Amino acid sequence: MQAIEAFLRGRIWIKQFVPFPEEQIQEVIDKGDATIVSGISANGECARCLENSKEYVIPFECATCGKVCRYCRKCIRMGRISSCTQLVLWRAPSIPHARPRDFGWQGHLTPQQENASKAISESIRKNEHHLLYAVCGAGKTEILFLPIHEALQNGLRICVAAPRTDVILELSPRFQQAFPDAAIHTLYGNSPEQTDYGEIVLATTHQLYRFQEAFDLLFVDEADAFPYSLDQSLERAVKKAVKPFAPIVYISATPSKTLQKQIITHSKIFRRYHGAPLPVPTYQALWNYERHIRKGKIPAALKNWIENRLKRKQPFLLFFPTIELINQAAPLLKEIEQTIEAVHSEDAERKEKVMQLRAGKLAGLATSTILERGITIPHLQVAVIGSCHRVFDRAALIQIAGRVGRSGKDPTGEIVFFHNGITGQMDAARADILFYNKEGES
Amino acid sequence: MNCCLCDQQLRFVPSWRGIFLYEVPEIACRACKNEFAKISLTGCKFCSKEGGLICEDCRYWEEHGYCEVIESGKSLYGYNEAMKDWFHQYKFLKDVLLAQVFAKELREALAHERAMVVPIPLNKEKLHERSFSQVDQLLLSADIPFQHLLEKCGETLGTKNRQERMATQQLFRLNGEAVPKQLLLVDDLYTTGTTMRQAAKTLKEAGAVSIRTLTLIRA
Numbered sequence: 001m002q003a004i005e006a007f008l009r010g011r012i013w014i015k016q017f018v019p020f021p022e023e024q025i026q027e028v029i030d031k032g033d034a035t036i037v038s039g040i041s042a043n044g045e046c047a048r049c050l051e052n053s054k055e056y057v058i059p060f061e062c063a064t065c066g067k068v069c070r071y072c073r074k075c076i077r078m079g080r081i082s083s084c085t086q087l088v089l090w091r092a093p094s095i096p097h098a099r100p101r102d103f104g105w106q107g108h109l110t111p112q113q114e115n116a117s118k119a120i121s122e123s124i125r126k127n128e129h130h131l132l133y134a135v136c137g138a139g140k141t142e143i144l145f146l147p148i149h150e151a152l153q154n155g156l157r158i159c160v161a162a163p164r165t166d167v168i169l170e171l172s173p174r175f176q177q178a179f180p181d182a183a184i185h186t187l188y189g190n191s192p193e194q195t196d197y198g199e200i201v202l203a204t205t206h207q208l209y210r211f212q213e214a215f216d217l218l219f220v221d222e223a224d225a226f227p228y229s230l231d232q233s234l235e236r237a238v239k240k241a242v243k244p245f246a247p248i249v250y251i252s253a254t255p256s257k258t259l260q261k262q263i264i265t266h267s268k269i270f271r272r273y274h275g276a277p278l279p280v281p282t283y284q285a286l287w288n289y290e291r292h293i294r295k296g297k298i299p300a301a302l303k304n305w306i307e308n309r310l311k312r313k314q315p316f317l318l319f320f321p322t323i324e325l326i327n328q329a330a331p332l333l334k335e336i337e338q339t340i341e342a343v344h345s346e347d348a349e350r351k352e353k354v355m356q357l358r359a360g361k362l363a364g365l366a367t368s369t370i371l372e373r374g375i376t377i378p379h380l381q382v383a384v385i386g387s388c389h390r391v392f393d394r395a396a397l398i399q400i401a402g403r404v405g406r407s408g409k410d411p412t413g414e415i416v417f418f419h420n421g422i423t424g425q426m427d428a429a430r431a432d433i434l435f436y437n438k439e440g441e442s
Numbered sequence: 443m444n445c446c447l448c449d450q451q452l453r454f455v456p457s458w459r460g461i462f463l464y465e466v467p468e469i470a471c472r473a474c475k476n477e478f479a480k481i482s483l484t485g486c487k488f489c490s491k492e493g494g495l496i497c498e499d500c501r502y503w504e505e506h507g508y509c510e511v512i513e514s515g516k517s518l519y520g521y522n523e524a525m526k527d528w529f530h531q532y533k534f535l536k537d538v539l540l541a542q543v544f545a546k547e548l549r550e551a552l553a554h555e556r557a558m559v560v561p562i563p564l565n566k567e568k569l570h571e572r573s574f575s576q577v578d579q580l581l582l583s584a585d586i587p588f589q590h591l592l593e594k595c596g597e598t599l600g601t602k603n604r605q606e607r608m609a610t611q612q613l614f615r616l617n618g619e620a621v622p623k624q625l626l627l628v629d630d631l632y633t634t635g636t637t638m639r640q641a642a643k644t645l646k647e648a649g650a651v652s653i654r655t656l657t658l659i660r661a
């Protein structure tokens with residue numbers, strides 16, 4: 001494959017930023033291997049992110065083309081696209097090239113994992129979409145290794161997309177190890193640019209905007225929010241990134257009812273890889289918790305819970321609904337114990353603090369969002385403060401509960417919902433966990 | 443509609459004033475707007491920098507051949523983190539819409555201006571590349587009439603230090619339009635004052651009598 005083809009194949013790229021000389025780009029266009037599309041179509045749709053609402057596609061007097069142009073605000077951080085921006089798209093088809101490939105994974109699968117793994121391979125062979133419905137701690141990544149190896153040997157181009165950067169960063173070394181001779185690209189906001197051909201692309205969902213009809217096989221990890229009701233452009237990005245009729249494998253611990261209906265072939269794993277049931281949340285009232293914290297007081301029930309953890313030297317996470325509340329609670333928690341730290345999603349030291357908690361250097365962490373998925377902290381205990389708050393929906397609560405009891409050495413742990421009134425979402429989360437445990441036994 | 447800065451939903455609070463008078467629509471939420479630091483009216487009489495009556499930058503110009511080319515000037519905002527983010531997204535990511543964020547404030551500052559409002563121009567290549575002039579766009583969004591009198595000569599500032607910039611010949615030339623006596627020069631960001639001093643000097647030599655300046659941001 002020529003270097004320019006390796007770069008352009010499957011990508012949709014601003015011509016100006018294609019890292020090849022102008023003449024070379026023109027040459028592949030003249031030959032018909034590549035084509036130019038307008039950044040914003042005549043009916044006002046962004047060719048890269050497919051945004052088409054008037055709120056994000058904005059008209060302006062453009063000094064570049066001298067006309068009224070439109071530009072897309074939705075994907076502006078990837079370099080602004082306007083009507084007069086030329087995007088290059090590779091057109092020439094490729095023929096998959098089968099050959100034996102190295103496989104560096106040597107772990108073994110539980111019988112449930114093996115069944116799921118086989119079912120996924122089967123779906124891929126049949127070009128069918130698949131839903132892997134698996135609880136937190138089921139060992140999802142390992143399940144994917146065999147199907148991906150088979151696809152790689154068949155010459156397919158593969159993508160694993162996940163909504164958050166930390167998930168992608170965590171997958172990257174594991175994939176490098178499992179597929180040592182594959183060209184693996186890891187893409188997230190501000191990731192270093194790669195100009196060759198990625199056989200396996202690990203990307204945040206947003207990065208899929210940069211591709212068009214690129215992949216023969218796509219995995220959507222943490223597809224909890226699928227089909228996206230709030231951000232439909234992400235769903236469109238997934239559809240745009242795959243080749244027509246390519247199979248998509250959705251992976252979720254809490255798939256929506258719609259997704260469960262849309263995807264016909266499912267495999268389910270309701271048991272953790274270590275075989276123990278998921279810890280079930282308990283409820284504890286924490287009336288007017290916001291007001292108490294705002295006034296400088298940690299409510300007694302929560303204080304008790306924290307002190308019990310400290311006494312037993314159990315590491316713990318406290319989930320708060322808002323950053324504001326964390327900031328108010330942080331100094332109060334420090335009064336109880338100096339080594340309780342606060343983190344939030346934009347905290348640069350976030351990873352560092354989580355590692356300190358795992359190493360036993362911190363007693364506990366107060367946090368706003370769901371922490372790094374892959375991190376297993378033995379003996380971890382979790383409290384959700386204000387589990388009745390609207391940010392804690394069923395899926396979020398199940399994810400949070402899934403932090404507890406991940407380690408095979410100690411698969412138990414407490415998960416407490418401290419609430420100011422029980423919500424339907426709390427009950428739904430608890431009911432789902434009980435259901436998983438019941439199904440997991442059989 | 444969502445806030446153009448944080449993408450949270452905007453809640454409109456209609457004001458009594460808005461019912462009777464034309465009000466520039468807000469496209470940023472109050473929380474985002476509060477992040478910007480407005481400059482109080484004390485400070486340097488040429489650029490609003492906090493501190494004494496004349497800041498160090500401006501004193502330098504006053505003492506080095508640019509004495510009294512500017513009568514007075516002001517800046518509206520300090521260059522804090524929120525402003526740096528805004529400026530980056532506006533100027534370098536070319537998010538033209540963001541000009542509207544300060545439309546109301548610029549309108550308040552300029553609606554009753556009697557002098558001719560003159561924006562600092564971009565050079566032609568730069569304008570073609572950026573696709574819009576960030577100063578013009580700020581004024582357009584605030585619905586303030588303006589007139590270009592200057593053209594930017596070839597080279598842009600960039601990596602040169604002040605001494606080198608001083609040594610650089612003229613930054614601006616006249617575009618041929620008649621130069622009136624009273625002028626208000628407008629720019630987006632005031633860093634050392636090179637741009638404003640050079641522009642003012644060119645215009646003063648062409649017959650302007652009183653030149654004041656307004657910049658959105660004082661770095």
Ligand SMILES: [Zn+2]
Pocket residue numbers: 046047048049050051072073074075076081
């Ligand atoms: Zn777009």
Ligand SMILES: [Zn+2]
Pocket residue numbers: 062063064065066067068069082083084085
């Ligand atoms: Zn244009």
Ligand SMILES: [Zn+2]
Pocket residue numbers: 445446447448449450470471472473474475
């Ligand atoms: Zn906002």
Ligand SMILES: [Zn+2]
Pocket residue numbers: 486487488489490491496497498499500501
């Ligand atoms: Zn000054």
